[in-house]
Amino acid sequence: MINVAILDEHPVACDALKALLHDADDISIEGCNTTYRELIGKLSENQTHVILLVLYQPEVNDVESIRLLSQRFPKVKVLVLSMFKDERFILKMIKAGAKGHLSRDTNRSEILEAIYTLRNGYEFYAKTITNILLSSYLSDDQIDVSEKETRQKSLSDREMEVFKLFAEGFSNREIAEQLFISVRTVETHKNNIMKKINMKTTVDLVKFAIKNNIIELD
Structure with missing residues (x-):
C-alpha cells in the first residue's frame, strides 16, 4: 500500500483531490493538510511514501520547505x-x-502513474515540464564524445526504443502500449538504461538523448 499525504492551502481543492484518488488501487490517502506544520505533524506519525504538494504561486518559502x-x-x-x-x-x-x-x-491517470513511479524509486515529470528543464541541463557536459558513444552502443535495441520514446515525453504507460509490453517492463528497461549510461535522473536521460541525437528538440 502506498501512503499519500496531500498539502493544499485551499481545503475545498484538497478535498476534491482526495476524492479523485480515494478508490485507487494500492493507494491510501492519509488526509488533507493546509499548512506545512500540519503536514510535518502527520509525517512524524505516519509512514508516508509520497506527498502531493499543490502550489499556486512561486514562493521562495515553498522551495525551502521542500x-x-x-x-x-x-x-x-x-x-x-x-x-x-x-x-x-x-x-x-x-x-x-x-x-x-x-x-x-492534469488528469487522474497521470497523477496515479506519477505516484506509482515515485514509489518505485524513479522521478516523474509531465511532458510540458521536461522541455522546460532541458535548456539548463544542456549547458553543462562533462562526458567526452567517445565515452558517450560507448555508453550508447551498450544499449539493446529494445532499450533504445524505450529510451527514445521516454525522451520524447511519453509516459511509462504510453510506452508500454506502443511497444506491447507491461509498465513494469518499461520501468525495468529505464532502470537498466540509467545504469548502463551512468545517469542518475530522468532529466539527465533526456539531456543525454538530445546531445547524442537520439531525439531532436522541436
Missing part, C-alpha cells in the same frame, strides 16, 4: 502540482528535493 521535507524525511517523495512555467523556479524545486512535477490541471 528542501527541509527532503532532509527530514528522505524516504518520502515530493510530487509537485502547479501551473508554473518559470524554468528557474522549477529547477530550484527539483534541486531542493522534489522528485516529480505535474501540471495542476
Whole structure:
C-alpha cells in the first residue's frame, strides 16, 4: 500500500483531490493538510511514501520547505502540482528535493502513474515540464564524445526504443502500449538504461538523448 499525504492551502481543492484518488488501487490517502506544520505533524506519525504538494504561486518559502521535507524525511517523495512555467523556479524545486512535477490541471491517470513511479524509486515529470528543464541541463557536459558513444552502443535495441520514446515525453504507460509490453517492463528497461549510461535522473536521460541525437528538440 502506498501512503499519500496531500498539502493544499485551499481545503475545498484538497478535498476534491482526495476524492479523485480515494478508490485507487494500492493507494491510501492519509488526509488533507493546509499548512506545512500540519503536514510535518502527520509525517512524524505516519509512514508516508509520497506527498502531493499543490502550489499556486512561486514562493521562495515553498522551495525551502521542500528542501527541509527532503532532509527530514528522505524516504518520502515530493510530487509537485502547479501551473508554473518559470524554468528557474522549477529547477530550484527539483534541486531542493522534489522528485516529480505535474501540471495542476492534469488528469487522474497521470497523477496515479506519477505516484506509482515515485514509489518505485524513479522521478516523474509531465511532458510540458521536461522541455522546460532541458535548456539548463544542456549547458553543462562533462562526458567526452567517445565515452558517450560507448555508453550508447551498450544499449539493446529494445532499450533504445524505450529510451527514445521516454525522451520524447511519453509516459511509462504510453510506452508500454506502443511497444506491447507491461509498465513494469518499461520501468525495468529505464532502470537498466540509467545504469548502463551512468545517469542518475530522468532529466539527465533526456539531456543525454538530445546531445547524442537520439531525439531532436522541436
